[in-house]
Amino acid sequence: xxxxxxxxxxxxxxxxxxxxxxxxxxxxxxxxxxxxxxxxxxxxxxxxxxxxxxxxxxxxxxxxxxxxxxxxxxxxxxxxxxxxxxxxxxxxxxxxxxxxxxxxxxxxxxxxxxxxxxxxxxxxxxxxxxxxxxxxxxxxxxxxxxxxxxxxxxxxxxxxxxxxxxxxxxxxxxxxxxxx
Numbered sequence: 001x002x003x004x005x006x007x008x009x010x011x012x013x014x015x016x017x018x019x020x021x022x023x024x025x026x027x028x029x030x031x032x033x034x035x036x037x038x039x040x041x042x043x044x045x046x047x048x049x050x051x052x053x054x055x056x057x058x059x060x061x062x063x064x065x066x067x068x069x070x071x072x073x074x075x076x077x078x079x080x081x082x083x084x085x086x087x088x089x090x091x092x093x094x095x096x097x098x099x100x101x102x103x104x105x106x107x108x109x110x111x112x113x114x115x116x117x118x119x120x121x122x123x124x125x126x127x128x129x130x131x132x133x134x135x136x137x138x139x140x141x142x143x144x145x146x147x148x149x150x151x152x153x154x155x156x157x158x159x160x161x162x163x164x165x166x167x168x169x170x171x172x173x174x175x176x177x178x179x180x
Contacts, residue, residue, distance in 0.1 A: 013155055017073055020148045024070035027063040034059055050130035058138035065114075065145035072103065073152035097160050104153045111146040118143050 010018075038052045049055070084095050122136035159167050 017152060017155070020066075020073075020152060021070045023148075024063075024066035024145070027059070027066050031056070031059045031063045051128040051133065054128040054130075054135070058135060062138060062142045062145060065142040066148070067145075068107070069145050069149035069152055072107070072149045073156050093160065093164060097157065100153060100157045100160055104150065104157055107146065107149050107153055111143065111150050114139070114143045114146050 034049075034052070034056055038049055038056065041047050041049065084092055087095070118136055118139045121139050122134070126135045127133060128135060156167070
């Protein structure tokens, strides 16, 4: 099966989810490159990228918020499911929907407060140390990652309630005990 066949068979929601996951992965690569290049320049040439500390810190924040978006839909983050594992499938679904609704509420509040941070950082004209670049665009990109997380959690909630078969097909888990 070719890649174009796979893309045509998937819906717009799945392509949107894949796009967000791709952006999150790209930011992981950017942060890794920033760290690698900074260390290389410091050790081999006794120099540094101007504002490398500020860039590293701001890029790390971006990576964290886009990472939240990437893990929110798939549910691949670390979970403790002692109660979930001991109940029947109907109650597992109820627990999944409840937990996802709580997560949606928490991340929505976080998104609101991060937007306030973007606005206040822009209003206060916070700049980087060496190059005097405004920092609010970095906060805005972080906020966009948080908005993406809210959208993905909303899609997950919708699918858990109305299309549970898609959620079961999207995420297959393997027990740690059975992995050799």
